[in-house]
Amino acid sequence: MTWLRLVLQNGARRKLRTLSTAVGIALAVGALFSLVSFQRGYQIGMRDELDKLGAHILIAPKGCPYDAASIALHGASWPCYLKADYLQRVKSTEGVAEASPMLMNALTDQVSGSQSVYVGANLDLLGVKRAWKIDGAFPLADTDCLIGSSIAKAMHLQKGQQFDLPCLKGETGSVSGILQSTQGADDTFIYVTLARAQKLFGRPEELTHILVRLTDPDKLDSVVAALRGCEAGMDMNVVPLTHLFRTIQRMVNSTRLLLLCILAVGTLVAGAGVGNTVLMAVTERTREIGIMRAIGASAKDIFLLVWLETLTICALGWGIGIVGAMLGAHGIEVWLRARLPFAPTGTLVHPELGTALACLIGALLLGSVAGLLPAWRAAHFSPIEAMRVGSGV
Amino acid sequence: MEFRSPAEPDSERIISTPGKAASTIVEARGLTKIYSRGVEQVRALDDVSFTIAEGEFVAIVGASGAGKTTLLHLLGCMDAPTSGTLLLQGETTTNLSDAALTRLRRQTVGFVFQHFGLIPTLTVTENVLLPLLFSRRKMRNYAAELLEKVGLTHRSNHRPHELSGGEMQRTAIARALINSPRLLLADEPTGNLDTANGEAVLELLQRLNADGLTVIVVTHNPILAASARRQITLHDGKLVSDSANIRP
Numbered sequence: 001m002t003w004l005r006l007v008l009q010n011g012a013r014r015k016l017r018t019l020s021t022a023v024g025i026a027l028a029v030g031a032l033f034s035l036v037s038f039q040r041g042y043q044i045g046m047r048d049e050l051d052k053l054g055a056h057i058l059i060a061p062k063g064c065p066y067d068a069a070s071i072a073l074h075g076a077s078w079p080c081y082l083k084a085d086y087l088q089r090v091k092s093t094e095g096v097a098e099a100s101p102m103l104m105n106a107l108t109d110q111v112s113g114s115q116s117v118y119v120g121a122n123l124d125l126l127g128v129k130r131a132w133k134i135d136g137a138f139p140l141a142d143t144d145c146l147i148g149s150s151i152a153k154a155m156h157l158q159k160g161q162q163f164d165l166p167c168l169k170g171e172t173g174s175v176s177g178i179l180q181s182t183q184g185a186d187d188t189f190i191y192v193t194l195a196r197a198q199k200l201f202g203r204p205e206e207l208t209h210i211l212v213r214l215t216d217p218d219k220l221d222s223v224v225a226a227l228r229g230c231e232a233g234m235d236m237n238v239v240p241l242t243h244l245f246r247t248i249q250r251m252v253n254s255t256r257l258l259l260l261c262i263l264a265v266g267t268l269v270a271g272a273g274v275g276n277t278v279l280m281a282v283t284e285r286t287r288e289i290g291i292m293r294a295i296g297a298s299a300k301d302i303f304l305l306v307w308l309e310t311l312t313i314c315a316l317g318w319g320i321g322i323v324g325a326m327l328g329a330h331g332i333e334v335w336l337r338a339r340l341p342f343a344p345t346g347t348l349v350h351p352e353l354g355t356a357l358a359c360l361i362g363a364l365l366l367g368s369v370a371g372l373l374p375a376w377r378a379a380h381f382s383p384i385e386a387m388r389v390g391s392g393v
Numbered sequence: 394m395e396f397r398s399p400a401e402p403d404s405e406r407i408i409s410t411p412g413k414a415a416s417t418i419v420e421a422r423g424l425t426k427i428y429s430r431g432v433e434q435v436r437a438l439d440d441v442s443f444t445i446a447e448g449e450f451v452a453i454v455g456a457s458g459a460g461k462t463t464l465l466h467l468l469g470c471m472d473a474p475t476s477g478t479l480l481l482q483g484e485t486t487t488n489l490s491d492a493a494l495t496r497l498r499r500q501t502v503g504f505v506f507q508h509f510g511l512i513p514t515l516t517v518t519e520n521v522l523l524p525l526l527f528s529r530r531k532m533r534n535y536a537a538e539l540l541e542k543v544g545l546t547h548r549s550n551h552r553p554h555e556l557s558g559g560e561m562q563r564t565a566i567a568r569a570l571i572n573s574p575r576l577l578l579a580d581e582p583t584g585n586l587d588t589a590n591g592e593a594v595l596e597l598l599q600r601l602n603a604d605g606l607t608v609i610v611v612t613h614n615p616i617l618a619a620s621a622r623r624q625i626t627l628h629d630g631k632l633v634s635d636s637a638n639i640r641p
Contacts, residue, residue, distance in 0.1 A: 001515075001522035009514035291510035294471055296499035296527040296572060298492055384472040387506075 007308045010281070011316075018313060021277040024270035025317025025366070029359050030325040031263050034332050036358075037325070037351040039256050045344030046245050049073060052184045054128045055100075055211035056220055058239040059090060059227070065239040066248065072209050074185045074345065075117035077106045081206040082236060084198075089230050090210055095223040098127035098213040103197040103206065107167035116151075116166040119189045120197020128211045129186075135159060136177025139193050144176035146191035152178045165190070168200060184345050217242075252340075267366060270317070275370035278310045282378045289378055290386025303379035310371025311364055318363040322356050417483070418576055418607050419445040419468060424477035426463050426630075437463040439630040440477070445609065447575065450602040452621035452638075453611045459627040461611040462580055468609065469502045469578045470494040482575070499528050503569030507581035509561040511553040511568075518549045521567045528572055539567040543597060559590025566597060570606075577601065579610040583617055595620055 011018045053073065060068035061080040071078060090099045103120035123138060136159045139146050145165075147157050157163055157175050165171040173192065181187055198204050214223055220240050227238045282289070289302055297305075325332075329349045337343045426438040438460045445451055453461045466472040467479060470486055479486045481501055486494065504510075511520045521536045540546050543563040553561055562582060569577055579598065583591035595617050602608045612618050619638060626634040 001519045001526050003526065005519070006515070006523075006526065009512075013514055288510075288512060291506065291512075292523070292527070293495070294469065294498070294504045294506075294510070295568060296495065296524040298495040298527065300492075301527050382472075384466050387471075 003305070003308060006305065007312050010285075010305075010309055011312055014281070017277060017281075018316070021274055022313050022317035022320055024273045025314050025363055026319075026321035026324060028263065028267040028270045029318050029321030029363055030328070031266065031321075032260075032362070033322055033325040033351070033355060033359050034329070034349065035256060035259055035263065036355045037329070037349045038332070038336060039252065040352060040355070041346070041348045041350030042252055042344065043249065044350055045346040045348060046249060048346050049184065049344040050241060050245055052131065052182055052186070053211070053241065054130055054213060056214045056217055056241060057212035057224065057227070058241055058244075059086070059099075059210040059212060060208070060237045060239060062235065062237050065237055065244055068209065068237060068239060069241065069244055071104070072102075072211075075104065075106055075119075075189055078104060078208040081203060081208060082210065084205045084207050086236060087207065087210060090212060090227065093223060093226050093230060095214055095216065095219050095226065096212055097215040098124055098211075100124040100128045100211045101194055101207045102209050102211060103194060103201065103203060104208045105197070105201045109167050114166075117189045118165075118197060118200070119191050120194040120200075121191055122194045125191075125211070128213045132182070132186075133180040134177040135180060136175070139176050139191055139196075141174075141176070142193060142196050143172065143174045144193065145173035146177045146179055147175055148179050148187040148189045148191075149181040150187040151190060171200065267362075271366045271370040274310055274313055274317075274367060275373055277313070278306060278371060278374040279377065281309070282306055282374045286381060286386045287388075289381055290383050290388075293381070293383035294387065299379040302381075303375045306375040306378045307368070307371040310374065311367040314363040314367030314370070315360070318360050321363075322359065326351060416447050417444045418447045418481070419443075419609075420478075420480040420483075421468070422478040422480075424464070424467055424474045424479060426460070426467065426472070427475045436630050438467070438474070438627075441627070441630075441632045442477075443625060443632065443635055445607065447607050448602070448605055449623055450599070450608045450621045451610070451623045451625060452618040453609065453625045453627065454613070454618045455627035455633075457613075458629075460630040461627055463630075464627065465578050465580050465609065465611050468576075469504055470498045499524070499572060501575055503572065503574035503577045505562070505565050505569050505577065505579035505582050507584040509553070509558075509565045509585070511561055511564060513553050516550050516552055517545060517556070517564050520553070520564055521571055524568060524571050530572075536567070536571060539570055542570075543567045557590065558586045559593050562586060562590070562594050563597060566594070566601075570601070575607060577606055577608045579608065579612075581612055581614075582610060583612065583614045591617070 058069060058072055059082070060072065061078070061082050063080065084101065087099060087101045090096060100121060101124065104117065106115050106117045108115050126132065126138060134146065155163065157178070159175050159178060161175045162172055163175065165173050179186060198206065214220060220242065224238055224240050227236070292302060329351060333348045336348055422442050424438050424441045425436070428435045428437055441464065453464060455461050467474055470481065473487070481497060484497070486497065489497065512523065515523065517540065518536055521539060525531065537546070537549070540549050543566055545560060545563055545567065548556060548560055553564070556564065582598065583594050586594060591614065598608055598610065599620060610617060610621065618624055621638060623635070623637050625632060
């Protein structure tokens with residue numbers, strides 16, 4: 001006979017009630033765990049994205065910087081364009097180490113609905129994307145194509161192979177190289193020379209964006225100021241990516257704070273539910289508590305028993321909540337991705353053991369507080385009065 | 394054994410019971426218990442005095458509302474008297490704290506209830522072991538020994554709802570004995586049992602008493618009352634007689 005056994009047996013008396021109370025805690029724990037895991041995953045994803053991008057500044061046509069960053073990172077058609085001659089002004093700005101001109105366009109297959117993203121670039125891109133590993137060569141000739149690893153796999157393309165460019169009827173290309181997996185959106189792009197892209201999409205002397213790498217990232221502010229102040233500055237959107245990501249992170253954090261406030265109310269309600277359930281259980285077992293006092297239980301023992309019962313319900317709720325959150329992580333990720341204005345390509349929900357343990361401590365603290373009233377009440381029953389309950393005396 | 398004559402409630406006349414030899418385990422001096430029911434005050438016990446020696450088998454009898462159960466609860470330190478003094482093994486219980494009373498109850502007293510008071514979710518063995526959980530002792534083997542003593546070894550893993558009334562009461566008796574008390578208090582132990590089971594419980598109580606355990610039973614059962622060696626009769630909260638049963 002152990003305390004745990006006694007506590008579990010008491011909880012098992014009214015399984016449905018215990019379970020429904022635990023579910024209240026589970027919802028709070030699951031939501032908190034998911035929220036913290038999302039925040040962590042988002043942070044990691046953003047940092048990853050930034051690392052993979054290799055650029056410190058994105059120069060895009062005038063418009064929303066968040067949209068521009070999202071299109072540049074994930075691939076899509078651009079609504080407006082930059083003049084190609086801005087590139088020289090950007091390159092000549094002090095502090096700029098590399099500036100890679102890009103022309104991006106996304107085409108959709110009318111039959112299958114699949115999307116192909118073409119990126120026109122020149123060798124300057126390799127100065128920005130320093131982590132890239134290419135099996136073969138970067139496109140130099142007009143028909144050369146560098147294929148992202150996912151596309152190469154999907155289309156079964158090999159180095160040196162001739163193929164029809166998807167969504168571009170009558171156009172062919174030759175695989176000059178295959179980009180090794182970057183675990184990012186780059187894996188899904190088809191890279192051609194800038195000149196060919198401009199020709200294919202009818203945008204001569206135009207660019208969609210310029211990726212800029214600095215000689216010294218600490219001088220970001222001064223370079224951004226110089227770019228904004230140059231002659232073309234009025235027509236360009238100079239987006240410092242670190243700042244942009246920081247701003248996005250701040251926005252996500254403010255949303256998180258709001259959600260945490262709502263969650264705190266939900267948690268308090270769940271705690272009150274647990275307290276109420278245990279109080280009800282104590283009232284139902286008043287006579288039994290009197291008998292326990294008669295056979296040797298002290299007031300402290302009764303307090304401990306009821307308090308442990310509350311903690312057990314909270315621990316059960318924690319378990320259900322964590323398992324539920326883990327099982328639902330994929331669904332949450334899909335749901336969030338569809339709603340966020342900017343979402344990194346990596347996993348959005350990043351569950352960690354530390355988070356789960358922190359949730360357990362939180363749930364037990366909640367149970368500790370919620371269990372105080374019923375435990376105190378049970379411990380202060382007069383044994384004799386308690387034994388009279390239900391006996392008709 | 395001593396008692397204060399009910400005919401002379403205020404007198405100090407003490408009558409000695411023939412055969413007194415063992416040490417006193419219970420000494421009640423002028424125990425009075427008054428309950429408040431709204432504006433009305435109910436005198437459940439009125440100046441009751443007696444002593445019980447170790448090894449006695451005492452039946453407390455009387456009509457319903459005579460104060461039998463109230464007296465049993467006072468003897469078991471479950472309730473405090475409004476006035477008067479109770480000594481258990483020579484120790485005054487009147488001014489003891491709740492924790493000290495619990496300790497005394499745990500070490501000295503075993504309780505048996507009319508409605509058995511078993512925990513429905515626990516097995517027979519677990520019910521018997523429950524008091525040990527509260528006294529932080531581990532004596533699983535002793536539980537098995539007790540179950541054998543009350544003839545319930547074969548039922549050790551059953552839950553109370555799977556037992557007959559007699560088996561439930563024998564489980565309750567085993568539970569009352571697990572802390573090796575010196576005093577067994579039983580409130581109508583045969584009240585919910587049929588004749589056969591009642592007799593089995595009575596026989597068990599007699600056996601325990603023969604082994605040296607002091608037994609006090611509150612009962613309406615004339616057979617049980619007659620089988621006790623001494624009978625205390627209460628009427629309207631007063632002790633009206635305290636006599637030794639004459640055995641054939």
